[in-house]
Amino acid sequence: MLLPEAVAKQIIADHQRRPRHIGALDGVDGVTLDNPGCGDQVTVWADVREGRLTGLTFTGKGCAISQSSASLMTVALTGKTLAETRALAGQFQAMILGEAEGPADLGDLLALAGVSRLHARRKCALLAWRALEQALPRAD
Template sequence: MLPEALARQIISDHAGHPRGRGEIAGAPHAALDNPGCGDQVTVWARVEGGRLLDVRFTGRGCAISQASASLMTQALTGKPLEEARALAARYRAMVLGEAAPDPALGDLLALAGVSRLHARRRCALLAWRALEAALGEGLPGEATGTV
């Protein structure tokens, strides 16, 4: 687990200066929102040869949702799909408090504290769920919905 001050700095940096912001023309995408707090995110994913070549997002919301989306794009872009799925599963387990923070998560560890804030878990998982939907692991093709 990262020191609290460093975790806050990473979250603030990614929320204020998100990486991976934008659309990918012609790529599958999914839009989800969290009606409880108003977060909205759309995630695009370009997959070729079993590799997640590019992940991008647009949206608005709290610092947690935006930092999570930004960190997700950095953590998963370029990874083979199986490796990306495994990393996403470790992240989800950490956020839900089902597993201890895994050092392999790198900067995603900044969001480990969300596991203690039940209302913020949806914020931290919104982009990740949208990515699953964009990849057809929840909803096919272009999907919209709420979490």
């Protein structure tokens, strides 16, 4: 599913200008990843309690795609169970890689669907999500 281009651009710009869930979480180790191709960097903190993502924050620097993707990720996943988090992350990744159309339940994350056509930008959109993968516990 695609959002109208104007709506997608507005969502991306809003999350770039006013990112949500910024800053470190106390008592949680952050995972930092870099995209050496463009200089983007993101650190993700994930607080998991009783199988649920109770806190998810980030800091970073880089392009509008990487930073808005991180912000959108924190909004979409906070409060989800680990199973829900992994399922949504898989759907998002498939959409960005052009392997599947994003389902409607991705909500505002659909704003990034157009990135699938921009091969050089895919890594930007997935950077925070890959950091989240590493930050989550291995077992549910």
